[in-house]
């Protein structure tokens with residue numbers, strides 16, 4: 001099923017919740033809606049399901065307009081955060097209950113329940129009541145109930161958020177596998193960018209009632225089209241600096257309030273018009289060493305070393321600018337001072353206009369390679 005959202009909007013009274021949302025979700029795609037709390041993700045899902053009306057715009061399923069269609073006529077399945085299992089019914093009965101509206105023969109119902117149970121590895125627990133299951137098992141029942149309907153479109157709203165970290169990881173992998181097997185169109189809501197990045201084939205990033213960017217995980221990571229996406233996607237976050245590009249457009253200097261040390265000057269791989277920019281640099285692109293190694297490195301104070309075992313996230317300060325280097329080694333925890341080298345590859349330097357927050361197009365993008373909005 002191909003889902004199209006055209007100029008979708010929603011407001012409650014004067015309060016806007018969604019503004020002009022455009023998207024095409026392809027047949028069989030695992031499509032993730034991600035954004036901070038209140039950005040309107042669940043509202044989009046509920047409008048697609050027909051549970052709430054849009055204030056404006058249209059929805060199409062395979063080119064058929066369904067904007068006004070009743071939920072039962074949309075033939076989709078939904079998995080909610082709270083699972084919504086019926087407590088007095090067994091696991092099998094809960095799954096069967098989801099088939100009620102499809103008017104299948106009893107034999108067909110039995111087959112679908114058995115198949116769904118097998119797919120989520122719950123055959124053994126078919127006769128248990130939900131309260132006799134762990135959180136992860138309850139989640140599996142909710143997923144089984146959705147897949148037993150064989151709906152071409154499945155909507156999931158933060159389905160893993162009640163699970164502990166390890167179980168959440170396992171369930172992420174299981175859902176990705178299940179989707180590969182069943183190939184239904186899946187629209188998945190999460191506020192967790194890691195979840196979006198690990199699961200989604202394409203991701204819509206929402207903020208401030210609007211679509212910020214749509215792309216594959218690597219599109220968003222490598223080519224964020226604005227400062228919001230740049231800092232929302234990735235962990236630890238992309239570092240943001242205010243820099244001044246010189247008259248010749250050949251260097252960017254970190255703008256600092258305290259001028260008594262040597263400023264950080266970054267040679268630019270490609271010239272930029274002179275002026276003030278916001279510069280984003282991913283923490284793993286900042287080189288850190290205990291001794292000075294080049295004319296371009298910058299002395300920094302070490303504020304904190306967070307050891308992850310195989311890597312360290314090191315918080316650094318230069319004058320009043322704090323930023324993080326993510327180094328693939330165990331950095332000495334007692335280090336007080338170090339030297340950083342900023343990257344010099346164009347791909348690792350993300351420039352944004354300070355007023356609009358929009359990415360300053362690289363020559364590649366000017367040549368027409370797009371990392372589009374919708």
Ligand SMILES: Nc1ncnc2c1ncn2[C@@H]1O[C@H](COP(=O)(O)OP(=O)(O)OP(=O)(O)O)[C@@H](O)[C@H]1O
Nearest residue numbers: 012015017035036037038039040041042043044191
């Ligand atoms: N019935 C309602 N009346 C008024 N405002 C509402 C109503 N339902 C939702 N909102 C508001 O709409 C905005 C978007 O809500 P929505 O649930 O879609 O956000 P979300 O991105 O899914 O957030 P979360 O991750 O917290 O669930 C919020 O600011 C919310 O307060």
